[in-house]
């Protein structure tokens with residue numbers, strides 16, 4: 001073939017060096033990545049089917065089993081962000097025409113309902129007011145009325161700052177022959193959660209919050225009960241990429257003698273994820289839970305002593321990882337977040353979904369959860385309230 005002159009020249013922008021600033025990542029995610037984890041991700045790329053990678057994947061499985069407190073063999077990390085794990089959970093467990101019940105206490109329930117609709121499920125929602133949560137009695141009523149095959153609940157609703165109570169919900173779901181799917185993207189590692197003991201059938205999270213790894217891998221686990229439902233489907237899941245039979249083979253969770261190529265695993269993202277799980281194992285879950293709780297309470301008390309109000313009224317339902325602050329009266333929340341970014345190189349964010357315009361959100365997760373960082377955020381907020389425009393009305 002002849003080589004013709006190209007009509008598109010190389011872009012000038014690519015000739016400039018890439019610049020990435022240092023930022024305090026105190027929004028709802030991603031959080032800062034410690035050096036140890038960054039360095040792990042900079043190790044050489046080797047084949048995604050090499051024995052060394054299988055060993056790293058096996059370490060990741062053990063780390064996730066510890067993080068989730070589960071003995072499920074079908075435990076692995078999806079190549080993708082939290083949304084990929086959400087779709088992996090829903091696309092595999094639900095067949096077209098089946099009934100799904102979704103607890104909506106923020107944006108994550110809304111998105112789960114959207115995903116279930118896309119696979120042709122009959123979706124019912126039960127909605128809690130923003131900043132609130134659902135009682136077990138309300139959940140049981142909806143389970144008995146709708147008889148769903150799957151119930152979705154966000155444990156840490158990062159859009160509203162709510163930590164949803166979990167106790168008893170697993171048993172309720174099983175009483176109605178329904179699987180319990182829990183989103184712990186914003187909570188796991190920062191608050192107690194026991195997948196097996198709490199009867200959770202499918203649990204997932206993301207790498208970029210409490211784990212402090214870069215975004216791009218999403219731990220997930222399926223109980224025996226969930227696997228039985230998935231592997232007795234009469235139709236194939238709509239997604240080839242997220243098909244549990246392929247993924248569990250790739251991650252060595254099945255009984256097949258060999259692993260078959262499914263997709264090219266993001267090996268450097270696996271290195272970072274493994275390292276982040278090692279950091280957590282070094283500290284220990286209980287210590288991490290305690291630290292997040294103490295720092296969260298210290299932060300919440302500091303906010304209240306500044307005269308700010310917390311969006312979640314009930315103390316026990318406040319996430320220690322992602323805090324929602326009632327948007328200060330008379331201010332434009334966008335000016336506050338922009339001011340703090342510009343003058344302090346510090347990210348906090350506004351609301352999301354049902355909490356847009358109502359709150360400021362601050363995430364202190366994993367290594368970012370410290371009293372020194374709380375003091376930094378409080379100082380930045382004080383500074384912003386002094387310098388941003390305040391209307392008199």
Ligand code: PMP
Pocket residue numbers: 028029081082083084108154156157158159183184185186206215
């Ligand atoms: N669920 C919750 C509770 C989250 O906070 C997030 C991320 N903000 C997600 C799901 C989606 O994760 P990702 O952005 O990694 O796709």
